[in-house]
Amino acid sequence: MTEYDNKGFHIVGYFSKEKESTEDYNVACILTLPPYQRNGYGKLLIEFSYELSKFEGKTGSPEKPLSDLGLLSYRSYWSNTILEILLQLKPNESGEKPQITIKCVLARTSAFELA
Numbered sequence: 591m592t593e594y595d596n597k598g599f600h601i602v603g604y605f606s607k608e609k610e611s612t613e614d615y616n617v618a619c620i621l622t623l624p625p626y627q628r629n630g631y632g633k634l635l636i637e638f639s640y641e642l643s644k645f646e647g648k649t650g651s652p653e654k655p656l657s658d659l660g661l662l663s664y665r666s667y668w669s670n671t672i673l674e675i676l677l678q679l680k681p682n683e684s685g686e687k688p689q690i691t692i693k694c695v696l697a698r699t700s701a702f703e704l705a
Contacts, residue, residue, distance in 0.1 A: 602626040616650030
């Protein structure tokens with residue numbers, strides 16, 4: 591991933607992925623270079639890795655073990671993703687509080703139908 595300014599393009603980060611992972615990892619490595627950390631690039635790369643997995647019709651998780659910063663990034667990503675889903679819930683026609691199950695949250699964060 592690059593950023594562009596008046597001096598040209600600058601690498602800000604990247605992720606790598608195995609074409610065929612026996613462990614169902616959707617990403618092997620995500621890196622945001624230090625000067626560009628805390629600008630949302632890591633979350634964007636995490637989201638892109640999941641969207642790419644959806645496009646490929648695969649599920650998975652990042653390769654383990656995660657670094658301390660990687661663990662914080664994934665926790666933040668999933669907290670924000672789940673919070674967005676919860677904030678989109680609206681009361682039903684009779685004005686009752688919205689309800690959602692874990693299965694519904696999983697279905698909204700995945701391209702696959704859950705049985």
